[in-house]
Amino acid sequence: xxxxxxxxxxxxxxxxxxxxxxxxxxxxxxxxxxxxxxxxxxxxxxxxxxxxxxxxxxxxxxxxxxxxxxxxxxxxxxxxxxxxxxxxxxxxxxxxxxxxxxxxxxxxxxxxxxxxxxxxxxxxxxxxxxxxxxxxxxxxxxxxxxxxxxxxxxxxxxxxxxxxxxxxxxxxxxxxxxxxxxxxxxxxxxxxxxxxxxxxxxxxxxxxxxxxxxxxxxxxxxxxxxxxxxxxxxxxxxxxxxxxxxxxxxxxxxxxxxxxxxxxxxxxxxxxxxxxxxxxxxxxxxxxxxxxxxxxxxxxxxxxxxxxxxxxxxxxxxxxxxxxxxxxxxxxxxxxxxxxxxxxxxxxxxxxxxxxxxxxxxxxxxxxxxxxxxxxxxxxxxxxxxxxxxxxxxxxxxxxxxxxxxxxxxxxxxxxxxxxxxxxxxxxxx
Numbered sequence: 001x002x003x004x005x006x007x008x009x010x011x012x013x014x015x016x017x018x019x020x021x022x023x024x025x026x027x028x029x030x031x032x033x034x035x036x037x038x039x040x041x042x043x044x045x046x047x048x049x050x051x052x053x054x055x056x057x058x059x060x061x062x063x064x065x066x067x068x069x070x071x072x073x074x075x076x077x078x079x080x081x082x083x084x085x086x087x088x089x090x091x092x093x094x095x096x097x098x099x100x101x102x103x104x105x106x107x108x109x110x111x112x113x114x115x116x117x118x119x120x121x122x123x124x125x126x127x128x129x130x131x132x133x134x135x136x137x138x139x140x141x142x143x144x145x146x147x148x149x150x151x152x153x154x155x156x157x158x159x160x161x162x163x164x165x166x167x168x169x170x171x172x173x174x175x176x177x178x179x180x181x182x183x184x185x186x187x188x189x190x191x192x193x194x195x196x197x198x199x200x201x202x203x204x205x206x207x208x209x210x211x212x213x214x215x216x217x218x219x220x221x222x223x224x225x226x227x228x229x230x231x232x233x234x235x236x237x238x239x240x241x242x243x244x245x246x247x248x249x250x251x252x253x254x255x256x257x258x259x260x261x262x263x264x265x266x267x268x269x270x271x272x273x274x275x276x277x278x279x280x281x282x283x284x285x286x287x288x289x290x291x292x293x294x295x296x297x298x299x300x301x302x303x304x305x306x307x308x309x310x311x312x313x314x315x316x317x318x319x320x321x322x323x324x325x326x327x328x329x330x331x332x333x334x335x336x337x338x339x340x341x342x343x344x345x346x347x348x349x350x351x352x353x354x355x356x357x358x359x360x361x362x363x364x365x366x367x368x369x370x371x372x373x374x375x376x377x378x379x380x381x382x383x384x385x386x387x388x389x390x391x392x393x394x395x396x397x398x399x400x401x402x403x404x405x406x407x408x409x410x411x412x413x414x415x416x417x418x419x420x421x422x423x424x425x426x427x428x429x430x
Contacts, residue, residue, distance in 0.1 A: 032302045034427030036185035037197055037288050039204040041338060041426050042410075044417060045177045047080060050207045053416065055214040057224045057266050060154075060161035067138045069150030071230035076154050078227060079252060083138075087228050090135035091248045092127075092361070094318040099123035100131075100364055101317060101357065101389065102380035111390040112313050121377050131369045135248045159267050185428045192298065194290050201286040208413070209282045209336040210255055215412040216404075217257070222266040223280065224256040229325035239355060245362045247369065251318075251325040255280040257332065279322045279331035283308060283315065287338040287426070302426050306340035308333075311347065311400040316393045317357060323349045333400070338426075342406035348399075353392050359385045 044050065051058040062083060065076045077084045092100060102108050104123040109116075184204075188197050214223050231249040236242070256277040258266050269276055285307055292298040311333055319331040333345045363383055368375045380386045406412070413422060 030302075030424055031427045031429070033299045034429040035189045035299055036182075036428040037188055037201075037300045038181055038185060038423065038425050038428050039188070039197070039200045040177075040181050040184075040423060041287075042413070042422055042424060043205055043208040044211055044413070045174070045420075047207050049416065050211045050214070051225065053211055053214045054263075055218040055222055055261070056210070057158075057162055057222055057263065057270065059225045059227065060157040064157040064161070066150040066153040066157075069154055071137070071232060073138075073150065073154055074228040074230050074250070076158065076227055078225065084227055084252070086136050087138075087230075087250070088136075090131060090133040091230075091250050092131060092246075093228075093249075094251050094321050096127040096130060097317050097321055098314055099127040101360055102364070102378070102386065103314065103317070103390075105378045105381065107378045107381040108386075108390055111387075112393065114314070118314075124375050124379065128368055128375055131247045131365065132372065155268070155270075158270060159264075162263060162267055181423075182428055192290060194288070197288050197290070197300070198286040201288070202282075202284045205284040205336065206254060206282050209284060209334055209342070210280070211416050212336070212342065212406065212409050212412045213255075213280070213334060215415055216406055219261055220259065221257045222260055222263060224258070224266065224270055224277070226253055226256055226326070228252050229322075231325050235324075235327075239358060241358060241362060245366065246358065247361070247365050249321075249325065251322045253279040253322045253326060253331075254282045256326065256328065274327045275329060277326070277328050279319060279326060279328050281315070281319055281322065281331060281333050283333060283335050285335060285337045300427070302338075304338045304340055307337045307343040308335035308345075309343070311345050311397045313393050313397045316347070316353075316396045319347050320350060320354055320357065320396075324354050332403075336409065342409055343402060344404040344406070345400045346403045347396065350392070350396060353389070353396060356385050356389045356392065360389055 050056055059076055059078050062081050065073055067073050074087055102124055104118055104120055109119045228250045233243045257280050258269055258277045260266055287302050287304040288300050289303050290300050323331055329349050331347045336342045
């Protein structure tokens with residue numbers, strides 16, 4: 001980048017112009033504290049904007065998906081579809097994986113060096129009850145792995161969904177979006193729960209992070225929208241387990257990516273050659289904190305610490321699980337801050353770790369879920385494989401590489417929305 005001489009800068013503006021600019025910037029400075037946090041700060045207004053990006057391969061509508069293809073058809077169900085949520089009933093997914101592995105128990109938390117706020121025996125009890133429920137499968141898909149005809153129909157629907165003219169538009173109902181933001185802000189105000197705020201921020205910002213990634217990688221990579229990858233019985237048997245040894249398993253990465261800018265190649269890959277792809281998982285850094293003064297006055301405050309500086313140990317099982325279910329060889333963890341850029345880390349697939357993880361899950365499932373026994377505190381700590389899993393988790397987290405940094409997230413975002421205004425209000429208090 002060429003440097004601009006200091007004198008040129010001085011000659012470009014008068015002292016009065018600089019003062020006016022400073023005055024204007026002060027007037028436009030966003031409010032930095034309040035009671036109604038705006039979790040859509042700096043975000044694109046809807047998923048349609050992401051789905052309309054030329055470097056994003058979207059999924060077909062649910063009516064166009066052949067569910068008789070079996071569990072492999074679940075990958076074509078969009079995450080914002082109610083069916084996607086139903087498919088989690090009785091199934092072990094990344095949302096409850098760490099609990100099933102006993103990571104939040106006192107002994108494991110000590111080895112992993114987790115903050116005490118993470119530790120709770122109720123987490124493993126909750127996933128126990130979840131896995132005792134009946135698994136939700138769809139009609140003819142029960143126990144089936146699908147057929148070539150159904151697979152071909154889903155691949156054709158995928159191609160049609162990404163053809164010119166059938167892509168999702170960028171039109172957004174601004175009034176409805178503003179009403180949604182206000183409802184969420186009022187809800188968070190009433191709860192005053194930072195865990196709820198962090199979760200809401202992460203969900204609201206995910207599509208924006210992926211859209212920025214599409215723009216950043218548009219000459220190198222394509223991103224795929226994906227549904228639930230259900231682990232099939234053949235893969236379980238290849239690893240030396242019986243399907244009855246484990247609960248129904250599935251995972252939904254935030255996206256997959258592939259090293260190509262040819263959309264036709266990318267779409268055809270989704271059906272068969274996922275080993276050419278990588279998992280993309282987004283972990284957005286929430287800028288809000290909550291505190292109360294000595295006089296009892298409470299408020300949320302903005303404190304943007306920037307993107308994550310390393311991969312957390314709790315993300316290791318999630319990413320390895322996603323690579324297992326999607327049959328991919330590596331994963332990118334993408335951390336976006338509100339205003340201080342994005343960091344991208346890469347994690348390699350570790351099949352020995354995956355084998356160890358499945359062994360621990362088998363023990364949990366057969367000892368407690370199958371026998372309808374509520375797991376006691378530190379239920380898995382005496383397992384040799386559990387101790388190995390904890391140590392390998394820390395080692396994998398340390399081995400992850402920082403592979404890319406995005407400083408100009410604002411510029412990339414403006415390229416996506418063009419002339420539309422991005423909401424830069426941290427708070428929606430009147």
